[in-house]
Amino acid sequence: MYCNYCGTVNPDEGRYCRKCGKQKTPVTSQSFSHGDANISSSTSLSPSMPQKAPTTEDKSPGLAAQSLSAPVSLVPSKDAIAEEFAPRAKTSRKVAVAAAAVCALLLVGIWIFRSHANQVLTLDSGGGNIASLAFSPDGRFLATAASFHAVKIWDVASGMYLRTLSADPATNWVAFSPDGRFMAAAGGAWGSGVQEVALWDVGSWNLLRTMAHAKSVGPVNFSPDGRLAASAVTTTDNNEAAVVWDVASGKEVRSIAGHVGLAVFSPDGKLMAVSDNDSIKLLDVSTGSTMRTLSARVSSGNEPSFTFSPDGRMLAYAAVLDGRGNSSVRLWDVASGKELRTLDVSARGVAFSPDNRLLASGDEDNTVKLWDVGSGKLLRTLAGHKDPVNCVVFSPDGRMLASGSVDGTTRLWTISSDH
Numbered sequence: 001m002y003c004n005y006c007g008t009v010n011p012d013e014g015r016y017c018r019k020c021g022k023q024k025t026p027v028t029s030q031s032f033s034h035g036d037a038n039i040s041s042s043t044s045l046s047p048s049m050p051q052k053a054p055t056t057e058d059k060s061p062g063l064a065a066q067s068l069s070a071p072v073s074l075v076p077s078k079d080a081i082a083e084e085f086a087p088r089a090k091t092s093r094k095v096a097v098a099a100a101a102v103c104a105l106l107l108v109g110i111w112i113f114r115s116h117a118n119q120v121l122t123l124d125s126g127g128g129n130i131a132s133l134a135f136s137p138d139g140r141f142l143a144t145a146a147s148f149h150a151v152k153i154w155d156v157a158s159g160m161y162l163r164t165l166s167a168d169p170a171t172n173w174v175a176f177s178p179d180g181r182f183m184a185a186a187g188g189a190w191g192s193g194v195q196e197v198a199l200w201d202v203g204s205w206n207l208l209r210t211m212a213h214a215k216s217v218g219p220v221n222f223s224p225d226g227r228l229a230a231s232a233v234t235t236t237d238n239n240e241a242a243v244v245w246d247v248a249s250g251k252e253v254r255s256i257a258g259h260v261g262l263a264v265f266s267p268d269g270k271l272m273a274v275s276d277n278d279s280i281k282l283l284d285v286s287t288g289s290t291m292r293t294l295s296a297r298v299s300s301g302n303e304p305s306f307t308f309s310p311d312g313r314m315l316a317y318a319a320v321l322d323g324r325g326n327s328s329v330r331l332w333d334v335a336s337g338k339e340l341r342t343l344d345v346s347a348r349g350v351a352f353s354p355d356n357r358l359l360a361s362g363d364e365d366n367t368v369k370l371w372d373v374g375s376g377k378l379l380r381t382l383a384g385h386k387d388p389v390n391c392v393v394f395s396p397d398g399r400m401l402a403s404g405s406v407d408g409t410t411r412l413w414t415i416s417s418d419h
Contacts, residue, residue: 119384120400121159123410125152130404132173132219133393136202137180142402144410145174151185153205156400159412165200166207173219176202177226182247184229186212186220197231199247211245211252223265223285228253230263230272242274244285256288262305266334267312280306280317282334292337296330305391309352314340314373316359318347329361331373341376345369349391353415354398362389368403368413384411 006020128146135142135156142154151165151174165171165185172187183202188195197212197220211229218232226247233243233255242263244254261275271291272283282292296306296317306317318329329343329350347361352373359371368382368389387406394401394415401413 118380118382118413118415119411120414121412122384123154123159123161123412125149125408125410127408129390129406130408130410131390132171132175133391133402133404133410134174134176134183135393135395135402136176136183137178137396139396139400141176141202142410142412143174143176143183144404145171145185145187146408147172147187151183154410156395156412163205165205171198173217173231175220175222175229177222177247178224179226182208182222182226184211184220184222186217186231188217194236197229197245199229199250209250211250212243218262221264222247224267224269228265228285230265232261232263232274242272242283244272254288256283264307266308267310271334273306273308273315275306280315282337292334294332294337294339305347305349307350307352308334309356309373310354311356313356314352316350316352318350318361329359329371331359331376343371343376343378348388351392351394351401353394354396358394358415360392360394360401360403362392362403362405364388366405368392368401368411370415382413385409 006017123142123144125144125146128149130144131147132145133142140156141162142156144152144154146152149171151171153162153165154160155162171185174183174185176183181202183200184197185200186195186197195212195214195217196210197217198210199208200206201208212231212233213236214233215236215238216234220229220231222229228244229247230242230244232240234240240258242256243252244256245251246253256274258276263272263274265272265285266282270285272285274281274283275296278295280294280296281290282294283289284291294315294317306315308315313334315332315334316329317332329345329347331340331343332338333340343359343361345361346364347369348364349362351360352358353360357373358379359373361369361371363369366383366385366387366389368385369378370380370382371377372379382401382403385403385405385407386409389403389405391404392401399415401415402410403413404410
């Protein structure tokens with residue numbers, strides 16, 4: 001029989017091998033001690049197959065060669081752990097640093113978004129103090145009027161310049177009719193001594209007619225039904241009046257003497273607000289009689305700005321009172337004539353949002369401010385202009401705000417649904 005240890009063939013039946021002297025009894029199981037764990041493996045030995053004793057060359061992959069009789073440790077050493085996990089630790093540190101950098105960039109991005117995301121486009125008129133802005137009723141076009149320059153028309157969606165209307169007459173003020181068919185422009189060439197209110201056809205952009213021939217004209221406005229247009233006029237013989245024209249014929253309908261500065265129709269078309277140096281008067285459009293007087297003193301030479309809220313319940317007023325820019329914005333209740341609140345801001349222009357919730361002010365400090373109408377709280381300050389902001393206007397859907405500045409630029413801002 002074969003010796004299970006040295007493989008020698010022993011012809012006799014003795015219990016011990018003649019060569020190595022070890023007992024020849026076949027081994028059917030072997031126990032290997034691996035630290036504190038006992039691992040048993042069963043092996044069937046065939047008497048016809050010699051079994052080779054394990055050597056240092058018979059080793060399992062991944063384990064150091066050792067005698068089967070020596071204990072095998074399954075617990076890795078500290079050095080092995082360090083060697084195994086060092087690359088992973090370095091990778092983890094790199095990932096952590098990268099994650100921190102991404103978070104920092106996100107925080108900076110959020111700050112930039114909150115500070116600048118509202119501004120969408122800047123329109124450069126190429127010179128001139130932007131005195132007036134108007135959106136077309138469908139929101140497609142924006143008209144800009146720079147002092148004593150021609151009117152420019154812009155595509156709102158792209159900010160693309162579309163055309164310049166004839167510089168004769170030059171214009172300071174611009175307005176679209178409620179049905180979008182016409183655009184009125186008021187003004188005249190610098191030093192000419194003659195100013196006009198001109199009517200343009202929006203479909204063809206052709207000049208249709210002029211409706212005034214005066215020493216000076218103020219901002220022009222349409223009645224809600226688009227049938228009338230009004231402006232404050234100083235005639236060539238220095239008579240001052242608020243003049244109303246019939247748009248279809250261009251003929252003067254009514255002249256209300258003694259009022260200068262600005263004339264604005266109420267949303268229902270029944271009232272017209274006009275300004276002079278001491279007050280704002282609410283006039284009955286059909287008769288020209290004064291219905292109510294609001295105290296709003298304006299020093300000579302400063303153009304006031306006021307507007308009705310879209311629901312017709314309030315009137316907002318702003319005017320620079322002196323050369324140092326001291327002023328405030330006041331809100332009145334139209335029905336009672338009671339002053340509702342005063343906003344502490346030096347503003348040149350004001351505008352209500354279509355939903356009556358916001359009031360925008362174009363300010364002496366080169367910014368645009370958004371106010372909550374209900375509470376009078378300042379919600380947001382929009383910076384970007386380099387000089388005082390003359391005028392502000394909301395788009396018909398209330399999603400955009402345009403601001404015009406002394407710096408010659410018009411800026412378009414997005415207004416979020418939560419403002």
